[in-house]
Amino acid sequence: MRYLSFVISNSDVPPTPELMDAMGKLIEREIxxxxxxxxxGLLPAATRVTLKQGELGVTDGPFAETKEVIGGYAMFEFANRDEAIASAIEFMTLHKQFLPSWEGxxxxxxxASPGTSEGCNVQTGVSNAA
Incomplete structure (x- = not known):
C-alpha cells in the first residue's frame, strides 16, 4: 500500500546540518x-486555484497565514498502516533529537487505489459524497 507523508511546520526554525545529515541517512536506507x-522539500511560495460558488480564482502567495507550512513530502510503499506510522515517528524523532525547538x-x-477508493472516485480524485 502506498502512503504519502507530509511535514507541516509550525516553526520558522531552519533545519540544522546535523538534521539534514540524519534525514539523508534515513532516506538512503529507505531507498x-x-x-x-x-x-x-517544498518551497513556501505557492499559488492557490479555488472554486467557490461556481467561480474559479487564482491567488499567488505568499499567504498571510504561515503558522502551518507544508515543508516536504515522501511517498512510501508499506505493507500496512502500522509501518507507515512507525516511519513517521522515526522521522519526527530525528527532528526532536537534532532540532529540539522545532514544532510541527x-x-x-x-x-487511494482501486482497492481503497472509500469516498473517492479513483479515476477523477473527486469525492463520491453527495
Whole structure:
C-alpha cells in the first residue's frame, strides 16, 4: 500500500546540518529497502486555484497565514498502516533529537487505489459524497 507523508511546520526554525545529515541517512536506507518512492522539500511560495460558488480564482502567495507550512513530502510503499506510522515517528524523532525547538506535524495518508477508493472516485480524485 502506498502512503504519502507530509511535514507541516509550525516553526520558522531552519533545519540544522546535523538534521539534514540524519534525514539523508534515513532516506538512503529507505531507498535501499525499496520503501521510499519519492521525497522532496517544498518551497513556501505557492499559488492557490479555488472554486467557490461556481467561480474559479487564482491567488499567488505568499499567504498571510504561515503558522502551518507544508515543508516536504515522501511517498512510501508499506505493507500496512502500522509501518507507515512507525516511519513517521522515526522521522519526527530525528527532528526532536537534532532540532529540539522545532514544532510541527507529520501527516500520513494512504493513497487511494482501486482497492481503497472509500469516498473517492479513483479515476477523477473527486469525492463520491453527495
Amino acid at each position: 535501499k529497502a525499496g520503501r521510499l518512492i519519492d521525497t522532496g 506535524t507529520c501527516e500520513v495518508r494512504e493513497v
